[in-house]
Each structure stands twice: as C-alpha cells, then as structure tokens.
Amino acid sequence: MMSLASSTIFTTYSIYYVSELRLNPFQLVLVGTVLEITVLIFEGITGVVADTYSRRLSVIIGMFVLGSAFVLEGSIIWIMQPASFLPAFGWLVVSQMLFGIGWTFVSGADTAWIVDELDEESTGSLFLRSKIFALSASLLGIAIGVGLTMLAPNMPFxxxxxFYFILGLILIRYMKETGFTRRERALHSSPVRELGKTWISGASILRHHPLLLLLTVVTLFSGAASEGYDRLWQVYLMNEVGFPETVFSVATGFGLINAATTLLGMLAVYIAGKVIDLERERQVAAALFLLTLLRMGCILLLVFAPDFYWAIGAVLILGVVTSVSEPVYTTWLNTKLPSQNRATLLSMISQSDALGQSAGGPAVGYIGSRISIRASLLSAGILLLPVIALYGRLLRKRSV
Incomplete structure (x- = not known):
C-alpha cells in the first residue's frame, strides 16, 4: 500500500513542481532539504516513542500524518487562488515538514515491528519477497499516477x-502487536525521562559497535549522494537531455521509464534472493560494494550520456541497483540490532541519512543553479566514493 501511494505520487511529481509550482533546480533540492532536516529533528524522538510505547501506534500515526501532508501538497494550486498569505513554495515547505514528521513515525518502527513479530532468521527472505510485492504495487501506482497527471498534475498527490488515510484505517483494524514488550516504567519516572533512557541506551550501543558506526557513516554519504540525484534526474531528462519527438507525453514517458525499472527490479530482486546468502556477512558486504560501484557508474553514465537512450539506460540500471540494495541493506542492518532498541537505532541511522541529504542536497542544488544540472549529478556521483571505500574496507576486514 505504501509503495502504491508512493509511486502514484512520485512517478510524475516533477511535472507538478516545475510546470505548476515553477520551482528552479535550487528550490527543487531545497524542498528535499526541508524534508530531511525535519526527519533529522524528529527521527530520534519518534523512534524512541516506538521503542518505549508501541510500534503499532507509531506506524498508524505516521500513516495519517503522511496522508495529510500529501493532500495539502496537492491542494497548493487551489490554496493559491485567488490569494494566500504564503507563496506556493511556502506551502510546499509546510507540506514537506508534515511529510518528514509522518515518515519518522513509520521509519524504523515498521521494520522493528516485523522483526519482532517473526524471527531474525526468516526476515532476510521476507524483505526480499516483500520488495517484489512492493514493486508489483508500484506498477499499478505508476499507471494511476500517469493517468491522474493527464487530468491535472496535482491529482496524484x-x-x-x-491511500495513506485508507491504509491507516486498515492498520487500526488488522495490525496486531504480539512480539513487542512495552518497557516498564520506573516508579515516579516521567514519560520524558523514559524516552531519554531509551535514547541514551541506543546511543551507547551505537557508539560501542564498530560495524553500526561504519554503517552510519555509509548512510551519511549515501544520503548526500541520493538527494541530488533523486530530485534532479527527471528535470535533467526534460531540460538538458530532452525527450525525443514521439506520440507520448512527458508524463507517459516517465511512467514507461518507471514501469520498466520496476519490472527489471522485480527480476533482479528475485535473482538476488537466489544468489546472495544474507546470513553470510562477507557475501552481503561484497554485494553492497558492487552495487554501490554500479550506482556511481550509472550516475556518471547519465551525466556523460551521448544521447537520450544512453541516459535512459543509465536511469533503468540505477533503478534496478537501488531495488536490490534496499532489502539487502535492510536485512543486514536489522540482524545487527538488539530488539529492545531496534527502532531507536534504526531512527539514529536514518538521522544520519537525513543529515547527509540535508547537508549535501543544498550544495548539489546550488551547483545546478550556478552551473548546470549535469554538474549537480556529477557531484552526486562523486559523493559515493567514500561509501565505496568504506564497503571495501569492511570487505577486506571480513576476508582476514
């Protein structure tokens, strides 16, 4: 359901941002920066709530906040008529702040809930299978998003x-929580103090676990690289590469690109599930090293693509690489975390991603406004070099 909602919204989101809200490259990345700063601020708080009180409650709250954020975002062009005390970009910032808060309630709590309800040994295959289901739902979302964009660019939002509101209602009715044990409160201890104890416990585990610290740094640089690419690749294809003259609209073109990426991603995830043994740490480290190397190579190929079709090939391969990387990384990370602090630690690592995106995003966007979007994407690719180096270091240690 989340993949359905996400692909409905984001398949053609840049058309709404550029054609209706008139955002420039710097504003496009700044929107993401607002989102990531919000995540950075609230991620630790909401993760601690999930570990202290209820992961189910945290996820359900997140669904309704996310639904509110996207309904507001889609309503901006109506709010702006005939007059408004905020410009369109101001309303977009508000919606992104809501998006960030809602996301932090879900982030960490959902995977922590899954691992608690099952056993850690079965989560690897589960995350890979669930990725195939998510990609299947994305295909439907792509079709819905393209169709609604043709009616009005704000309709997908x-x-x-x-969809998020409906999912929240479904979870209220059907989501159970049997594997989570609520932390016992000490006598006369306030809720704030209990939240603080949970956070301090998680921080202590993170600080004394070399592998988790390394993964936190990996997430920092990976987030910095992904923000520039995610916000600008569609605009790059529209404005600098250019779509060929065809019978398809730009919205349909993006829909076809996303559909092809999804289908190829489903096949790649299925093959990865057969090839990669997620219980063997060296295999996982090698897979993540190679996938990150491919990711950087695809961004560079997109930057220096001689024509539209080379650029599309780079986008497709990069989408497939991302589809495989996410469940592999998620599985590996969750098996390293203690259950009692799992949501808090996941939130802390997610904060590292948010820090990377909020720090790296504006720099990449500024390059796009001052030089070119091509230069922005090149800088995003270069930011993956430290990630490759860290995975390589981990791989060498595991081979000793």
Whole structure:
C-alpha cells in the first residue's frame, strides 16, 4: 500500500513542481532539504516513542500524518487562488515538514515491528519477497499516477494522500502487536525521562559497535549522494537531455521509464534472493560494494550520456541497483540490532541519512543553479566514493 501511494505520487511529481509550482533546480533540492532536516529533528524522538510505547501506534500515526501532508501538497494550486498569505513554495515547505514528521513515525518502527513479530532468521527472505510485492504495487501506482497527471498534475498527490488515510484505517483494524514488550516504567519516572533512557541506551550501543558506526557513516554519504540525484534526474531528462519527438507525453514517458525499472527490479530482486546468502556477512558486504560501484557508474553514465537512450539506460540500471540494495541493506542492518532498541537505532541511522541529504542536497542544488544540472549529478556521483571505500574496507576486514 505504501509503495502504491508512493509511486502514484512520485512517478510524475516533477511535472507538478516545475510546470505548476515553477520551482528552479535550487528550490527543487531545497524542498528535499526541508524534508530531511525535519526527519533529522524528529527521527530520534519518534523512534524512541516506538521503542518505549508501541510500534503499532507509531506506524498508524505516521500513516495519517503522511496522508495529510500529501493532500495539502496537492491542494497548493487551489490554496493559491485567488490569494494566500504564503507563496506556493511556502506551502510546499509546510507540506514537506508534515511529510518528514509522518515518515519518522513509520521509519524504523515498521521494520522493528516485523522483526519482532517473526524471527531474525526468516526476515532476510521476507524483505526480499516483500520488495517484489512492493514493486508489483508500484506498477499499478505508476499507471494511476500517469493517468491522474493527464487530468491535472496535482491529482496524484491527492490520490496518494487518500491511500495513506485508507491504509491507516486498515492498520487500526488488522495490525496486531504480539512480539513487542512495552518497557516498564520506573516508579515516579516521567514519560520524558523514559524516552531519554531509551535514547541514551541506543546511543551507547551505537557508539560501542564498530560495524553500526561504519554503517552510519555509509548512510551519511549515501544520503548526500541520493538527494541530488533523486530530485534532479527527471528535470535533467526534460531540460538538458530532452525527450525525443514521439506520440507520448512527458508524463507517459516517465511512467514507461518507471514501469520498466520496476519490472527489471522485480527480476533482479528475485535473482538476488537466489544468489546472495544474507546470513553470510562477507557475501552481503561484497554485494553492497558492487552495487554501490554500479550506482556511481550509472550516475556518471547519465551525466556523460551521448544521447537520450544512453541516459535512459543509465536511469533503468540505477533503478534496478537501488531495488536490490534496499532489502539487502535492510536485512543486514536489522540482524545487527538488539530488539529492545531496534527502532531507536534504526531512527539514529536514518538521522544520519537525513543529515547527509540535508547537508549535501543544498550544495548539489546550488551547483545546478550556478552551473548546470549535469554538474549537480556529477557531484552526486562523486559523493559515493567514500561509501565505496568504506564497503571495501569492511570487505577486506571480513576476508582476514
């Protein structure tokens, strides 16, 4: 359901941002920066709530906040008529702040809930299988997003927001929580103090675990690289590469690109599930090293692509690499975390991603406004070099 909502919204989101809200490259990345700063601020708080009180409650709250964020975002062009005390970009910032808060309630709590309800040994295959289901739902979302964009560019945001509301209602009715034990409160201890104890316990584990610290740094640089690419690749194809003259609209073109990426991603995830033994740490480290190397190579290929079709090939391969990387990384990370602090630690690592995106995003966007979007994407690719180096170091240690 989340993949359905996300693909409905984000398949053609840049058309709404550029054609209706008139954002420039710097503003496009700044929107993401607002989102990531919000995540950076609230991630630790909401993760601690999930570990202290209820992961189910945290996820359900997140669904309704996310729904509100996207309905507001889709309503901006109506709010702006005939007059508004905020410009369109101001309303977009508000919606992104809501998006960030809602996301932090879900982030960490959902995977922590899954691992608690099952056993750690079965989560690897589960995350890979669930990725295939998510990609299947994305295909439907792509079709819905493209169709709604042709009616009005803001409609996918409204539909996606409604999907989140529906999912929240479904979870209220059907989501159970049997594997989580609520932390016992000490006598006369306030809720704030209990939250603080949970956070301090998680921070102590992170500080004394070399592998988790390394993964936190990996997430920092990976987040910095992904923000520039995620916000600018569609604009780059529209404005600098250019779509060929065809019978398809730009919205349909993006829909076809996303559909092809999804189908190839499903096949790649299935093959990865057969090839990669997620219980063997060296295999996982080698897979993540190679996938990150491919990711950087695809960004560089996109930057220096001689024509539209080379650029599309780079985008497709990069999408497939991301589809495989996410469940592999998620599985590896969750098996290293203690259950009692799992949501808090996941939130802390997610904060590292948010810090990377909020720090790296504006720099990449500024390059795009001052030089070119091509230069922005090149800088995003270069930011992956430290990630490759860290995975390589981990791989050498595991081979000793």
């Amino acid at each position: 409204l539909a996606g927001g409604v």
